[in-house]
Amino acid sequence: MSQQIRLVSPLNKLSPPLLLSIASLIVCQHPAFCSASNTTSGEVSLWDKQWSRVLKEGVDALDSNRYWIAEPQLKQAVIEAGKFGFDDIRLSKSLGELGRLYTVRGRFSDAEPYLEEELEVKQKALGKSAAPSITNMGSLIRFYLLHGTAAKAIPMTEELLELVEGKLREAVPRAKKKLTLQQGVPLEGFAASAATTMRDPLIEWSITCDALGAVYRTQNNFEMAERLHKTALDVKSTVLGKEHLSLANSYDSLGELSLARNDLTNAEYYFEDALAQTERILPPTDAQVYSRLDKLAKCLIKAGKHQQAEQLYLRAQTFWKDEPAKNGEDGRAAYALGSLYTDQKRYEEAAPILQHALELAERNSGPCSAGLVPYLQKYAYTLYYLGRKPEQELLKARVESITGVVQ
Secondary structure, X not given: OHHHHHHHHHHHHOOHXXXXXXXXXXXXXXXXXXXHHHOOHHHHHHHHHHHHHHHHHHHHHHXXXXXXXXXXXXXXXXXXXXXXXXXXXXXXXXXXXXXXXXXXXXXXXXXXXXXXXXXXXXXXXXXXXXXXXXXXXHHHHHHHHHOOOHHHHHHHHHHHHHXXXXXXXHHHHHHHHOOOOOOOOOHHHHHHHOOHHHOOHHHHHHHHHHHHHHHHHHOOOHHHHHHHHHHHHHHHHHHHOOOOOHHHHHHHHHHHHHHHXXXXXXXXXXXXXXXXXXXXXXXXXXXXXXXXXXXXXHHHHHOOOHHHHHHHHHHHOOOOOOOOOOOOHHHHHHHHHHHHHHHOOOHHHHHHXXXXXXXXXXXXXXXXXXXXHHHHHHHHHHHHHOOOHHHHHHHHHHHHHHHOOOO
16 A cells, blocks of 8 residues: 555646546556455455545535645545546546536636546446436536537537437336325425435436526527427426426526517517416415516516506515515515506606505615615606605615715
8 A cells, every 4th residue: 555655646746637647547557456356345445434534625625715725635536536446436526526626716627627537437337227427417518618618518418408308208108107296396496305216317307407508598509598498398297297386497497598589479478387387386475476477577568568567566466465575575576566657657656656665675674775776766766757856865865875876
């Protein structure tokens, strides 16, 4: 073991591209690592303890932003994990943590080869018969898209979609035998808390597809974003049934995509479906209900359908008649309705609603919160057109005291 320690210690001073290749040479050539017959169970146990200790120290240092400690420790963890071979999940984990360190530090060109190796080693560790590492593929695709190597993302995304769609085709005949998941619990929440034996890989894969679709949408690759969101929707419909709340998340994503394309007709349809699905499962006081109602109303306003938007906002005023909203949705709903009236020059109708919205926002955030500024400004704007200048000036003075900016 002393020979091995002398060999690997200098590696902590090497640049990332050299580290893994030299570690590979040591692992492959050192007699202690070449043959299982040359190692005892006691030695393997000792290696595992050493690897676990070094990795934990590196991860703890990374999580506490002590990067100068994390980097050498995580490099050493890669080498320690290499003792178990290049198809071992411990090596994959070590590579992934080192890649995460370089990503956090903004050293993306250093991170990329480690994240790529993480995926390759993990798939080798799982074996050909295991499900492909879709979630890891998704993480690497996201890295490619966000950090300058987007050209690599497209072919890997095509591969990911082919794998998921193939798995979905296999699942269709047995979909009716799937677990009945708890109604009213979003997909993400259930997947995160359910027992491992209850998690069909397809559920996690649909989450991966939705997350990637959102990234592609922000980069204006609408075609790929649509394929990913629709694949996620197909998976959820097959595995969870047509009435699960998670389908509303997909409708919402497709609505956002349609808005980005300025396709208001399809955006309206998707937002309507998202709201209807959510209202079937959750009570009107739930924050998700108003959030989806608000998206639909804003889409209608953008399409010039002001009367339909008004009816939605009027309906929202009834959601909290028995108890106040927990997160300020009641104030936002009143503000949205009052703003709609102001934008239509219906100032007499807008003023009392905006006053009520301001009172609700003050109750939720306090009288000096920066979150009050849009409420104060919109109400002051409305009062100006009603000729109520003294009240308007008081509101402007409050804005100045909160922001420090003279109006």
